[in-house]
Amino acid sequence: MPDKTANVAMEERLQEAAARIEPVLKELLPPKADEYLSDAVWYHLRSGGKRIRPAICLLTCEQLGEAPSRALYFAAAVEILHNMLLIHDDVEDGDTVRRDRETVWVRYGQANAINVGDFMLGVASEALLRSPVSNRQRVELARAFAAAYTDTCRGQAFDLNTRGKVDLTVEHYLEMVTLKTGRYMALGMLGGAIVADADAVVLECVGRLGECMGAAFQIRDDMIDLTVGKGRGGQTGNDIREGKSSILYAHAINAADEDTKRELAGIMAKPREETTDFEVERVGALYEELGSLEFARAEAERLVQKAFDIIEQVPLNDTRFFRQVIGYMVSRSK
Numbered sequence: 001m002p003d004k005t006a007n008v009a010m011e012e013r014l015q016e017a018a019a020r021i022e023p024v025l026k027e028l029l030p031p032k033a034d035e036y037l038s039d040a041v042w043y044h045l046r047s048g049g050k051r052i053r054p055a056i057c058l059l060t061c062e063q064l065g066e067a068p069s070r071a072l073y074f075a076a077a078v079e080i081l082h083n084m085l086l087i088h089d090d091v092e093d094g095d096t097v098r099r100d101r102e103t104v105w106v107r108y109g110q111a112n113a114i115n116v117g118d119f120m121l122g123v124a125s126e127a128l129l130r131s132p133v134s135n136r137q138r139v140e141l142a143r144a145f146a147a148a149y150t151d152t153c154r155g156q157a158f159d160l161n162t163r164g165k166v167d168l169t170v171e172h173y174l175e176m177v178t179l180k181t182g183r184y185m186a187l188g189m190l191g192g193a194i195v196a197d198a199d200a201v202v203l204e205c206v207g208r209l210g211e212c213m214g215a216a217f218q219i220r221d222d223m224i225d226l227t228v229g230k231g232r233g234g235q236t237g238n239d240i241r242e243g244k245s246s247i248l249y250a251h252a253i254n255a256a257d258e259d260t261k262r263e264l265a266g267i268m269a270k271p272r273e274e275t276t277d278f279e280v281e282r283v284g285a286l287y288e289e290l291g292s293l294e295f296a297r298a299e300a301e302r303l304v305q306k307a308f309d310i311i312e313q314v315p316l317n318d319t320r321f322f323r324q325v326i327g328y329m330v331s332r333s334k
Helices: 003-021 023-029 037-044 052-063 068-093 104-108 108-129 135-161 168-194 200-224 238-242 246-256 260-269 277-289 292-311 319-330
Strands: none
Touching: 003 037, 003 319, 023 037, 023 068, 023 292, 037 068, 037 104, 037 260, 052 168, 052 238, 052 319, 068 104, 068 108, 068 135, 068 246, 108 135, 108 238, 135 168, 168 200, 168 246, 200 246, 200 292, 200 319, 238 277, 246 260, 246 277, 260 277, 277 292, 292 319
8 A cells, every 4th residue: 555644745845846847947937028928828828737857857866966956947848848848749649728717729729839848948948958967968968858759749740640540559569658658757867867977887877768758658658548547628539530550559459359449440540529428439449458457557557567667777866755756647537
């Protein structure tokens, strides 16, 4: 049975670390500085994000023996990048609700949302360059940031262009989410380790850890989409409406007989606005019948265990705490 006291203590540590980011975000993105940008930026930033990625950045730095204050600007860069990607993702997917309120593109228009995201990426790039570290470390931070960003774009391209495909495999899916979610899930931890001047072996372990966490996180996200807990105003099955290449679809399309495969692919290939509630329910039922939900749960557990094994190879002062963080991130309900 989970230790509730330990979980509360873990959440408090995350919240305390996350709170340290807020003044830096306001310094980098002054709320009233830009007439046509600031309102939209802060509309999104104040929408309820937990700032987990920058918190982990600071805690990783601290756990590896360095003052977390030296990682503040990089942690802020990670948070800004994360939110920029969410804004653009909502435009690309046509999502109208995030965190139970209108998405930026719905409230401010599609063109403004794209521009706001572009602006935030520029600010994030500037932020990481302000990190109070050596020139060598600053270059390493910039390389890690650029690599995570470009890999995320590669993963998103894979996602956008494989929707409703009948030849999608679980291996393809895992490749996609490693690029789309894993690399930038690892970015905060990797940055914290770079600031702490960790060696190449530790950096490689942190990268692999993030990939496992990212894939498990995305699998959980795929499953949450079938519940009311994803912050979409109570609407479920958005991934089905979008024809998204979830692990559920990847498993189901390979487990189905030919008739069911055609039916499933046909629904997933339909435009979002033409997909009916009945069809969403039908796909959800197929996922249950074909064992896709159980498969997803087992795969997430496998990845979490792999992450637990990797974390034991990182010289953190408190590996138990980071095991709790991993469990917390991949067992969330929204």
